[in-house]
Amino acid sequence: MWLVSQILPVIRLYLVGLKVLLYQLFNKSFALPVFPKQNGRVAIVTGGAKGMGYETARQLTSLGMHVVIAGNCEEEGIAAVKKIQAEKHEGKVDFQYLDLASLSSVRQFVQKFKDRGLPLHVLVNNAGVMLVPERKTEDGFELHFGLNYLGHFLLTNLLLDTLKKSGRPDSCARIVTVSSATHYGGVITLEDLQSRSCYCSHGAYSQSKLALVLFTYQLQQRLTSGGFPVTANAVDPGMVNTDLYENLCSLAQLAKRPVAWLLFRTPAQGASTTIYAAAAPELEGVGGCYLYNGRRTQSSDASYNEDLQAKLWRQSCALVGLQDEGRRAD
Template identity: 55%
Template sequence: MLAVLRLCLLPAVRLYLLGLRVLLSQLCGRPVRLSVMPRQDGRVAIVTGGGKGIGYEVVRHMARLGMHVIIVEFMKLDLASLQSVHQFVTNFKDRNLQLNILVNNAGVMLVPEGCTEDGFERHFGINYLGHFLLTWLLLDILKDSGKCGRVSRVVNVSSAAHRIGEIQLSDLNSRQHYSAHAAYCQSKLAQLLFSSHLHQELQNPGSPLTSCAVDPGMVDTALYRHLWTPIFWAQGAVARLLFRTPAEGATTVLHAALSPDLEGECGGGYWASGQRQITIPPTLDPQLQLDLWKTSLQLLGLQ
């Protein structure tokens, strides 16, 4: 009993301590500023979770630059349903639009234990598998759209929580000992492994598509509503005072999606606070990347 309790409590303690370090780093660091980005007229982007928070600020800035942005709340997509992802992609392709930028931004954090429509643990199913499938089904149009002019980009919005995540290939649905904190961290590490492996798969001379992962930092959004608020004050005045605003959180995402400096081979990697950063060794483990990639394809019934 004590061992099970420890397995459940330890991830929570590690996540809250990590959050405190991230918050102190944000408060002591320089504000992240977005440089002037070029016009995006004629280009098309999809932003999941684009109706609120960081996603909304990303959409708003892209639209101001002239980009045609598909906000997924308004073109129905439920990442907790594989059938919905398939239907969304079918509907999108029927519009005969190009696709230059895919921002995998939507996500959940510390939600109560439960399963998606297809039986996957919710953090793993929504944060990771749903976006994996969405990206996989859109790869052809992303590649085609990147062959003329600027390359296309996939931007995966992750979190510093990946640093304490562990991939359990034999228990990706966290069935043995459930911890919402561990499940969330695993899903964020999975995003980075996917992003890194996808980028490596795409890296050949003249590749029309790149993939990167982004950490927006601790941002005052509804994502934190399930945190233990006496510790992190994730709601209300203190969060507004100490956390980044959604617009500030969107800066690194926009930089990764739009900056001319990251064109082609300069893209990829892991970005936080407006700059490329070195992340934990497991993220760069090619065998772990490949094993998770193959397992994900099997879980999703893909070739």
């Protein structure tokens, strides 16, 4: 049983990865169209100091947005801000500290942002870790689940009131959450969300990405039922050549190098669907979608399980200390 629980998640993840690579071999990366200017809109991009997050922040700034890069390394964040500012875009960009592996840091970030009196039109939940050895967050959660999912769950919920006030019926605020194709191999076990019974980094990562899709769909249902001018969508960037792969085993690292050079997307290409979800006019008022390579596509069968969506939401509220005010009648 232990052997199965360790091997199956690895097989699932690499099979999904192989499928994505085959797609990328035969299909061009989505090319961003020209978007209208977004002057006056404010965006937060988590993990915006490097990789896809940086490209997202850079592009949104070029559209005229005021972008707040949220990250847990001040040095990297300030360097990213200076680099974007040097391009002399119409928009503004600044950095604010956020450690998604700490619920208190998430709360402090939100309070500091609200103290600035800014509206919020776009929230990009981009930051994440992948395949890290077994570790816990400051609050004792398994790291993939705690940082990739729970940190963003709390952040989004604490910023919802600002998003609702900032959106308008003809110009909705947008929540864009970066998931991954690995969610197709993810399994949510509500009784063991912390992977305590048997830790496998591949399974933990896939679970966190499935949780983000479940969260997005449940969030959109609640926003729609409340009539709020906010949309929530999940995006899949494909396989992108970033630092996320640094925790691969030595053999996998060796195999990755030539494959990444040939088939992986660049960070700018990986960020294109996120930027599309954040700014495309044709997605105005459209939520509850899973977007891949610039198109709406089907996510995993498990992600559409409304009972699982609702139960995960309620359990997540309990874990982060939120009252489930928007609870629907079951």
